[in-house]
Amino acid sequence: MKKAGSTQRRQFLKNSIGVLGAITLVGLSAHAEEERRRKKPEGGQAAGGGDPLVDPATDPMAKSTNYVAKRDDLKKAELKTDRQGVKFADQGCKGCMLFSAPSKKDGKEVGKCTLFAGKLVEAGGWCSSWSKKV
Numbered sequence: 001m002k003k004a005g006s007t008q009r010r011q012f013l014k015n016s017i018g019v020l021g022a023i024t025l026v027g028l029s030a031h032a033e034e035e036r037r038r039k040k041p042e043g044g045q046a047a048g049g050g051d052p053l054v055d056p057a058t059d060p061m062a063k064s065t066n067y068v069a070k071r072d073d074l075k076k077a078e079l080k081t082d083r084q085g086v087k088f089a090d091q092g093c094k095g096c097m098l099f100s101a102p103s104k105k106d107g108k109e110v111g112k113c114t115l116f117a118g119k120l121v122e123a124g125g126w127c128s129s130w131s132k133k134v
């Protein structure tokens with residue numbers, strides 16, 4: 001019996017060390033990301049201006065949400081519907097609840113989107129997760 005208890009304690013310690021290691025890695029990763037975002041990129045761009053634009057052709061999230069960089073480029077007619085009382089023609093990233101930190105990149109109006117961490121979406125873009133800014 002004593003041996004079984006010792007084995008359990010050892011296993012518990014191993015598991016605890018694994019969990020602590022994972023928590024530490026997540027914390028360090030989050031800290032590094034926050035530092036990166038806080039630093040102002042060279043060239044005077046606003047924070048986030050150095051992030052790449054979402055590529056609708058290759059980004060998996062863009063594909064799954066039907067993201068387009070320009071709302072009028074959306075091909076699927078069945079998605080061009082009113083949402084939350086807003087006509088499709090008036091929807092766009094700029095008016096979406098998930099859009100933040102507007103800035104400019106390569107002469108384009110861009111911003112951050114909660115769905116695309118570390119990337120930028122175009123203010124005139126759209127995806128099927130569009131939700132009216134309140």
Ligand code: SF4
Nearest residue numbers: 093096099113127130
């Ligand atoms: Fe644009 Fe909103 Fe979709 Fe993000 S969630 S890509 S801001 S429409």
